[in-house]
Amino acid sequence: MMILELHRQGLSVSAIARRTGRDPKTVRKYIERGVEVPVYGPRTTGRPSKIAPFMQFLRERVAAFPDLTASRLTREIREMGYTGAYTAVKRYLAAIRPEHDPRPYEVRFETRAGVQGQVDFARFVVEFTDEPGVVRIVWLFSLVLGYSRFLFARYVLHQDLQTLLGCHMQAFEALDGVPIEILYDRMKTAVTGEDDQGHIIYNASLLALAKHYRFQPRACRPYRAKTKGKVERPFRYIREDFFLGRSFRNMEELNAQLVDWLETVANVRVHGTTQRVVAEAFAEEHEELQNLPDHRFNAILKLERRVSHDGLVAVGGNYYSVPDRTRRIVEIEQLPDLIRVIDRGVVVAEHPVLEGRRQYRIDRRHRTGRPQPRTPDQPATMIGRIGDHVPLRSLAIYEAIGASLATEGRP
Numbered sequence: 001m002m003i004l005e006l007h008r009q010g011l012s013v014s015a016i017a018r019r020t021g022r023d024p025k026t027v028r029k030y031i032e033r034g035v036e037v038p039v040y041g042p043r044t045t046g047r048p049s050k051i052a053p054f055m056q057f058l059r060e061r062v063a064a065f066p067d068l069t070a071s072r073l074t075r076e077i078r079e080m081g082y083t084g085a086y087t088a089v090k091r092y093l094a095a096i097r098p099e100h101d102p103r104p105y106e107v108r109f110e111t112r113a114g115v116q117g118q119v120d121f122a123r124f125v126v127e128f129t130d131e132p133g134v135v136r137i138v139w140l141f142s143l144v145l146g147y148s149r150f151l152f153a154r155y156v157l158h159q160d161l162q163t164l165l166g167c168h169m170q171a172f173e174a175l176d177g178v179p180i181e182i183l184y185d186r187m188k189t190a191v192t193g194e195d196d197q198g199h200i201i202y203n204a205s206l207l208a209l210a211k212h213y214r215f216q217p218r219a220c221r222p223y224r225a226k227t228k229g230k231v232e233r234p235f236r237y238i239r240e241d242f243f244l245g246r247s248f249r250n251m252e253e254l255n256a257q258l259v260d261w262l263e264t265v266a267n268v269r270v271h272g273t274t275q276r277v278v279a280e281a282f283a284e285e286h287e288e289l290q291n292l293p294d295h296r297f298n299a300i301l302k303l304e305r306r307v308s309h310d311g312l313v314a315v316g317g318n319y320y321s322v323p324d325r326t327r328r329i330v331e332i333e334q335l336p337d338l339i340r341v342i343d344r345g346v347v348v349a350e351h352p353v354l355e356g357r358r359q360y361r362i363d364r365r366h367r368t369g370r371p372q373p374r375t376p377d378q379p380a381t382m383i384g385r386i387g388d389h390v391p392l393r394s395l396a397i398y399e400a401i402g403a404s405l406a407t408e409g410r411p
Helices: 002-008 013-020 024-033 052-064 070-079 086-096 161-175 204-213 225-243 251-264 278-286 395-407
Strands: 116-126 136-145 151-156 181-184 191-194 200-202 216-219 301-306 312-315 318-321 329-334 338-343 346-352 360-363 381-384
Touching: 002 013, 002 024, 002 086, 013 024, 013 086, 052 070, 052 086, 070 086, 070 225, 116 225, 136 161, 136 225, 151 161, 151 225, 151 251, 161 204, 200 204, 200 216, 204 216, 225 251, 301 312, 312 329, 318 346, 346 360
Parallel strands: 116 181, 181 216, 318 360
Antiparallel strands: 116 136, 136 151, 191 200, 301 329, 312 318, 329 338, 338 346, 360 381
């Protein structure tokens, strides 16, 4: 039936033979027979196909998500009771998937342990179940070690410089070490251009981060993204083996599921190229990574900002409060996870970085000109949008205002 279905779709005899692993003569024989049931000799023992009860499920999954990997689908049907081999699932999926054009061969370049990491962002579109009907664009930051193929990845909302540097710091801390060099494509947050002699000009803040963590940034040649193949291929792997066919309540759950998948699937698998368990290869490579510095990187961008009439400064599309009587022009220090406001050389406000756009973080103490004690049910900060919070007043005030308005205009 599989051969007849592929023949109905217009595949040639040789293409069907490749997909099913059968001899072309056998394929041609069954095509000529049509739906005639073949006659076999008597069998002493019967052995039902282990994959048969799951074929319909696999067809439905491939129809909905054609790019799901065989390993992902094998895990899913094992949870449903499948006890057969992975190769049987792989063969069956090869027969029912839509045919793709053959891909050109690629030359792989391997690096020694601890030498190279590769960094990039990939675009994903997601609809969180907490926000039905709202389609969001999120970005996957990924750092892959060239030798072990150990993978660090997190979803973020932006690709800006602050996010890029903050993701580097998280990755280094997760790896508990730093490779000697990191390879980038021509992303604007990493590479600002070339000089007259064709030398790469890197972002000054990225160079400061590189100096602090003692790695050498390298940019791949223009239009040669394949140079970063070790990080490009995992994006497809993550999309097909993790992202497709799942649902996520919000950004936090998306990253929580990603971390669990990295720990239980991606970084404990036998890598298809190296033929080694990724975690075991990483244990070997970890010994060759450079040690982390004594303290985190603590300087990124210095900006000037004007304080609005509401006592807010805008940084990265979000708004942060400053104390009353702060000057109109202040200096901003933008760190990976902190916004620091400086007035006349004195730090007057610090806020954790907000995710998203048009978010507000207001410290109630800034509205009195000096820090005030607070009760346990009255937080020092308010996160939200302007207008979400109003001061509490006695009802008598509103009654007096109403009475005054009612008497206006009377003769």
